[in-house]
Amino acid sequence: MKFSIQKDYLVQGVQDVMKAVSSRTTIPILTGIKMVASEDGVTLTGSDSDISIESFIPLEEAGDEIVEVEQRGSIVLQARFFSEIVKKLPQDTVEIEVINQLQTVIRSGKAEFNLNGIDAEEYPMLPVVSEENVFSIPADLLKHMIRQTVFAVSASETRPVLTGVNWKIENNELQCIATDSHRLAFRKALIESANSIPGANVVIPGKSLNELSKILDDTTDKVDIFMTEQQVLFKMKNILFFSRLLDGNYPDTSRLIPTESKTDIFLNGKEFLQAIDRASLLAREGRNNVVKFSTLENGLVEVSSDSPEIGKVTEELQSEKIDGEELKISFSAKFMMDALKAIDGTEVKISFTGAMRPFFIQPVNDDKTLQLILPVRTY
Amino acid sequence: MKFSIQKDYLVQGVQDVMKAVSSRTTIPILTGIKMVASEDGVTLTGSDSDISIESFIPLEEAGDEIVEVEQRGSIVLQARFFSEIVKKLPQDTVEIEVINQLQTVIRSGKAEFNLNGIDAEEYPMLPVVSEENVFSIPADLLKHMIRQTVFAVSASETRPVLTGVNWKIENNELQCIATDSHRLAFRKALIESANSIPGANVVIPGKSLNELSKILDDTTDKVDIFMTEQQVLFKMKNILFFSRLLDGNYPDTSRLIPTESKTDIFLNGKEFLQAIDRASLLAREGRNNVVKFSTLENGLVEVSSDSPEIGKVTEELQSEKIDGEELKISFSAKFMMDALKAIDGTEVKISFTGAMRPFFIQPVNDDKTLQLILPVRTY
Numbered sequence: 001m002k003f004s005i006q007k008d009y010l011v012q013g014v015q016d017v018m019k020a021v022s023s024r025t026t027i028p029i030l031t032g033i034k035m036v037a038s039e040d041g042v043t044l045t046g047s048d049s050d051i052s053i054e055s056f057i058p059l060e061e062a063g064d065e066i067v068e069v070e071q072r073g074s075i076v077l078q079a080r081f082f083s084e085i086v087k088k089l090p091q092d093t094v095e096i097e098v099i100n101q102l103q104t105v106i107r108s109g110k111a112e113f114n115l116n117g118i119d120a121e122e123y124p125m126l127p128v129v130s131e132e133n134v135f136s137i138p139a140d141l142l143k144h145m146i147r148q149t150v151f152a153v154s155a156s157e158t159r160p161v162l163t164g165v166n167w168k169i170e171n172n173e174l175q176c177i178a179t180d181s182h183r184l185a186f187r188k189a190l191i192e193s194a195n196s197i198p199g200a201n202v203v204i205p206g207k208s209l210n211e212l213s214k215i216l217d218d219t220t221d222k223v224d225i226f227m228t229e230q231q232v233l234f235k236m237k238n239i240l241f242f243s244r245l246l247d248g249n250y251p252d253t254s255r256l257i258p259t260e261s262k263t264d265i266f267l268n269g270k271e272f273l274q275a276i277d278r279a280s281l282l283a284r285e286g287r288n289n290v291v292k293f294s295t296l297e298n299g300l301v302e303v304s305s306d307s308p309e310i311g312k313v314t315e316e317l318q319s320e321k322i323d324g325e326e327l328k329i330s331f332s333a334k335f336m337m338d339a340l341k342a343i344d345g346t347e348v349k350i351s352f353t354g355a356m357r358p359f360f361i362q363p364v365n366d367d368k369t370l371q372l373i374l375p376v377r378t379y
Numbered sequence: 380m381k382f383s384i385q386k387d388y389l390v391q392g393v394q395d396v397m398k399a400v401s402s403r404t405t406i407p408i409l410t411g412i413k414m415v416a417s418e419d420g421v422t423l424t425g426s427d428s429d430i431s432i433e434s435f436i437p438l439e440e441a442g443d444e445i446v447e448v449e450q451r452g453s454i455v456l457q458a459r460f461f462s463e464i465v466k467k468l469p470q471d472t473v474e475i476e477v478i479n480q481l482q483t484v485i486r487s488g489k490a491e492f493n494l495n496g497i498d499a500e501e502y503p504m505l506p507v508v509s510e511e512n513v514f515s516i517p518a519d520l521l522k523h524m525i526r527q528t529v530f531a532v533s534a535s536e537t538r539p540v541l542t543g544v545n546w547k548i549e550n551n552e553l554q555c556i557a558t559d560s561h562r563l564a565f566r567k568a569l570i571e572s573a574n575s576i577p578g579a580n581v582v583i584p585g586k587s588l589n590e591l592s593k594i595l596d597d598t599t600d601k602v603d604i605f606m607t608e609q610q611v612l613f614k615m616k617n618i619l620f621f622s623r624l625l626d627g628n629y630p631d632t633s634r635l636i637p638t639e640s641k642t643d644i645f646l647n648g649k650e651f652l653q654a655i656d657r658a659s660l661l662a663r664e665g666r667n668n669v670v671k672f673s674t675l676e677n678g679l680v681e682v683s684s685d686s687p688e689i690g691k692v693t694e695e696l697q698s699e700k701i702d703g704e705e706l707k708i709s710f711s712a713k714f715m716m717d718a719l720k721a722i723d724g725t726e727v728k729i730s731f732t733g734a735m736r737p738f739f740i741q742p743v744n745d746d747k748t749l750q751l752i753l754p755v756r757t758y
Binding site for chain 2: 078081084085088089090104110111112113114115116274275277278281282309310311312313314315316317
């Protein structure tokens with residue numbers, strides 16, 4: 001193998017596939033990055049066996065020559081060293097050559113690295129994903145939908161299926177649901193070419209979605225998504241992102257969401273978030289970071305918390321409108337802040353059905369996003 | 380005590396004195412910030428008993444009203460909560476009031492915090508520093524001199540005096556010296572009004588200088604420095620920074636610096652730094668992060684390192700000039716990078732007197748800065 005490549009493209013490609021590489025793998029070769037030089041360009045692969053990322057660097061792009069392959073071939077190099085090295089190379093061009101079977105020389109300017117490589121034949125094969133069941137979403141929307149749901153997955157392995165986000169396709173609509181059984185995040189969106197997916201219903205690990213969202217850019221470029229029984233593949237321009245799916249049945253969450261409410265409060269989401277943030281400064285010291293929330297006269301609401309040793313905090317907020325009964329309720333400040341951050345609308349509507357019943361938050365006049373929180377018993 | 384204050388000034392003042400507050404203190408009241416409202420303004424104090432910082436916020440500055448004191452008084456508030464709270468207050472003005480002796484109310488907009496304070500009478504007195512022995516340095520130069528020396532202090536408490544920087548005044552010149560006995564950093568500068576300091580020779584803890592340099596701004600504003608037997612005081616506009624001094628005699632380091640050299644190499648400091656950085660990528664895995672350095676033909680020098688399991692790296696650099704004997708030497712990549720970062724000049728001169736003797740690095744045509752390194756035996 002012998003090729004020269006523009007450093008910036010190599011650095012970017014390595015950075016992308018590194019997101020799948022873990023130093024804590026039980027399969028030693030997976031601490032490496034696989035590099036294949038073919039007649040079309042250079043392909044880099046990183047994997048921790050749950051997530052696999054393949055980045056392709058073409059010979060040229062927009063008329064610029066990026067890669068020149070002198071001799072085809074492949075090698076696996078230690079990811080940690082290789083990624084540090086490429087970042088620090090002195091010149092804009094890099095030459096990579098395998099000599100004596102596995103010895104790999106990396107040259108740039110007058111700097112020459114000589115790394116011990118591993119035979120690429122030993123690197124595991126990537127999963128084969130059938131290209132049948134496919135739908136598309138713009139990259140920025142996909143990134144957004146991940147951000148609005150993935151924070152609510154369970155951090156505990158007690159019920160492994162809850163560490164993932166449930167993706168369901170119904171009626172040309174993708175629904176994403178995450179819950180740790182104390183709160184739930186829901187987001188849906190229309191998708192293209194969904195007809196070919198017959199009732200897909202999968203659970204994607206939260207970790208995979210977090211890594212994927214780091215790679216997704218804020219463009220409207222289409223991402224093609226392929227689903228099989230065990231794998232999901234996100235296909236972007238020059239990048240393939242594979243994730244295994246979680247086994248097990250995701251609970252039916254549709255019945256958790258109340259259909260009626262006794263108190264609806266309309267608030268400025270940003271002001272409310274900041275008030276909760278202030279109240280949580282003292283709540284953090286107490287048990288569970290719990291704040292109290294209650295309606296007052298004249299459309300005012302009150303957020304408060306106290307921690308006997310340190311002190312207390314109270315804040316009044318003017319709501320836009322309060323419909324229905326008076327209310328006193330307590331909830332986790334963290335859950336409320338997470339939910340408000342995930343909601344885009346400036347104006348939010350919070351719907352309560354009682355102090356001990358789950359309540360939900362939505363942007364006003366928008367049912368694509370819903371955040372559900374279970375209250376805490378304190379009053 | 381009751382006063383109102385512009386939030387930005389309060390946040391800045393709290394942030395400055397927080398640099399002295401440690402959560403790991405054995406004196407509980409030192410986890411707090413002392414606040415005193417007087418007829419002139421508000422004074423904040425933080426201390427960990429080694430470092431004490433006092434920040435004064437005047438009634439007005441440049442015609443803007445900053446503080447309005449309604450009732451004089453003082454209180455001590457938990458630093459961690461108080462600093463978080465002031466940052467997150469909703470309005471530009473803050474009202475602080477002590478009610479019922481120690482209960483402190485912090486109001487801003489419709490947010491109201493009620494903190495349990497501690498009697499300010501219990502807060503330790505700051506050291507009294509006589510204003511006799513004083514000299515001045517511009518803030519930016521002082522910051523620079525600290526940065527060029529403090530990194531070389533010892534991290535080990537085996538010889539406590541080496542964890543500080545030796546400051547000596549001789550002939551209207553301030554000399555700063557730091558060594559961990561494997562390398563040494565030296566910086567000197569002319570100072571003003573030094574005549575009143577009769578042969579000052581003190582050791583300032585490295586930690587104190589690191590915290591001080593975070594407070595110093597990049598202006599030419601004068602900093603007045605007062606030295607006593609046990610304390611040093613840095614007096615800036617509205618900030619007093621006290622540090623205790625280290626006990627014990629600092630070793631006489633003047634004889635460590637070679638007066639002759641057998642090989643002088645003139646190099647571009649930045650290129651050399653980057654080459655060492657690349658070589659150290661593999662050296663880090665081996666023992667002590669050691670790289671090899673040798674002269675070649677035609678003014679070339681070679682930097683190399685190898686780590687049998689991972690690979691090796693070699694890089695040639697064109698020097699400006701090599702005077703004297705051929706040379707092969709090994710040294711810590713970290714020490715060399717620290718030294719090169721501390722040297723301002725683009726062109727550096729490295730003076731060697733043999734493979735096992737200390738060598739030193741200076742900017743070309745500048746003897747105000749000197750970095751000395753002990754080599755490592757490998758050849």
